Amino acid sequence: MQAINASVGFDRKMWRQDIRGSLAHAAMLAHVGIIGADDEAAIRDGLAAIAAEIESGAFAWSEALEDVHMNIEARLTERIGEAGKRLHTARSRNDQVATDFRLWVRDAMDGLAAQMEDCIRAFVQRAEEHAGTIMPGFTHLQPAQPTTFGHHLLAYAEMLWRDRGRMLDARARLNADCPLGAAAMCGTGFPTDRHMTAAALGFDGPARNSLDAVGSRDFAMEFLAACAICATHLSRLAEEIVLWTNPAWGFVKLGDGLTTGSSIMPQKRNPDAAELVRGKTGRITGALVGLLTVVKGLALTYAKDLQEDKEGVFDAAESLTLCLAATAAMVRDMTPDVGRMAAAAGGGFSTATDLADWLVRELKLPFRDAHHVTGRLVAKAELMGVELTGLTIMEMREVEPRIHEGVFGVLSPAASVASRRSFGGTAPDNVRAQVAGWRERLA
Secondary structure: OHHHHOOHHHHHHHHHHHHHHHHHHHHHHHHOOOOOHHHHHHHHHHHHHHHHHHHHOOOOOOHHHOOHHHHHHHHHHHHHOHHHHHOOOOOOHHHHHHHHHHHHHHHHHHHHHHHHHHHHHHHHHHHHHOOOOEEEEEEOOEEEEEEEHHHHHHHHHHHHHHHHHHHHHHHHHHOOOEOOOOOOOOOOOOOOOHHHHHHHOOOOOEOOOHHHHHHOOHHHHHHHHHHHHHHHHHHHHHHHHHHHHOOOOOOEEOOHHHOEOOOOOOOOOEOHHHHHHHHHHHHHHHHHHHHHHHHOOOOOOOOHHHHHHHHHHHHHHHHHHHHHHHHHHHHHHOEEOHHHHHHHHOOOOOOHHHHHHHHHHHHOOOHHHHHHHHHHHHHHHHHHOOOHHHOOHHHHHOOOOOOOHHHHHHOOHHHHHHHOOOOOOOOHHHHHHHHHHHHHHHO
16 A cells, blocks of 8 residues: 555655745745744744755655655654644645646746747757758658758747747646645635735635645646647657668768767667657657546546656656757757758759749749649659759750740759748748847847
8 A cells, every 4th residue: 555655756856846835835824823933933944954955865755654745744843843733734735736736847847948949049040050051842751842951940940939839828827826725625714815825936826716726637738738749849850860860861960979879880870869859759748648548537626546647747847858958959969961952952853843833924824734734844854864954945845835945044943942932931031031030039
C-alpha cells in the first residue's frame, strides 16, 4: 500500500510551490486572526529553513509520509512545534495540491514560452542570413517550386509563435482561478480571505466553485496539448534536418557538437539531436493522452487517480525544454551548402508553374490551357532527358507555336523565386521584410 500510495518520489518537484502556497496561507490565517502573529512568524522562519535544507540536499524525504505536503509539514512541526500544526487550518491536501500543481505548471509555461521566443530568434537570424539562398520546395516530398532557405526557416518561426501564443493563452486560463481555500471540496467554516491568498500567489482571483477547484485538471491537459503541438512542429523540422544532413541530400551540415559517431563505422556523423527531438515528441503526446484517459471517468471531486496527473506533465515539460534547446542549437549551428541547394532547386521541373504563368501573361492562354501546354513540354523534356531550360525554342514551338525567347527569362530557379512577390511569398525582398517585422515583434 505504501508503494502504490506514495507520490513523494515525483511530487517533491513541487516543493518550492508548496512552500510558497503555505507562506501565503499562513499570512492570510494571521491576517484574519485564525492564528497569532507569533505563529505566523515561526511558520515563515521554519519554511525558509526547510527551503534551505531542500536546496542543500540535506532534507530527508520519507516515503512513509506519502507526499511533498506531508513531508514539509512534518519537518516544519519538528522544527517549530505547535505552530507547525496550526498551518493546515482551513485547507486540505486537495486544494493544496491543486494550488501547487497550478503554480508549477505556470512556472513551466513561463519558461517554455521564453524558450520558444529564443528559438524564434534563432530562426529569424538565420533567415536574415539566407533570405536569398535558393533551395527546392516540396509537396508530397517531391520537387514542387524553388523557394529560399530563409523563407523555409520563417515558416517554423510562424509555427512557434502560434505555439507561444497557445502557451500564454493556456496560462491566462490557468491563472484565472486559485484553488487554495477550497479545502477538501466544499470550502471551510473558518473566516478566510481567499482573495488575499489568490493575490499573494499571483492569481487573478480565487476559484469560484470549490468542487471544480479541487477536482479539475484541464489546466494541465491544456498545457500538455500546447506542449504536444509545439513538439510536433519541432519534430517536423527535426525530420527535415535528418534528411538535409544525409549525404544523398547534402543540404546542411551540423557540427561535431550536435552529431555523434558510430562504435564501428568511423565515417558516421549521425544527427542524433534531431532524431531525439523527433523521438521525444511521442512521449509528450503520450502524456497528453495519458492524462485525458486518467480524468475521463472521474466523478467529482477528488480521487486518488489524480495522483497520476503529475509525472506525465513533469516529463513532458522536461522533454520539451530539451527539444527547444536542441532545436535552437541546431538552427544556430547548421551550415547550408548553398551550391548544393541551388542545384537541387532546378531539378524536377520545379519552374513548370512559372512557365504556365508566363503562358497566361504573355500569350493570354487560359490557365487550364497553359497548364496543359506546360504538361506536354515537361513530358517532352523528360523524354529527352533534360530540364525545361534544355529545350530549344523550336522544340517548345512544336507544342505551342507562339512561344518566344522571352520564356527563358522565367525558367531559372532564381527568376522563379524573385517573381514570388505576393504578400507571404518567397521572394528574397519579401523575406527581408518579414525578418524586419519579426525583429519589431520580438523587440
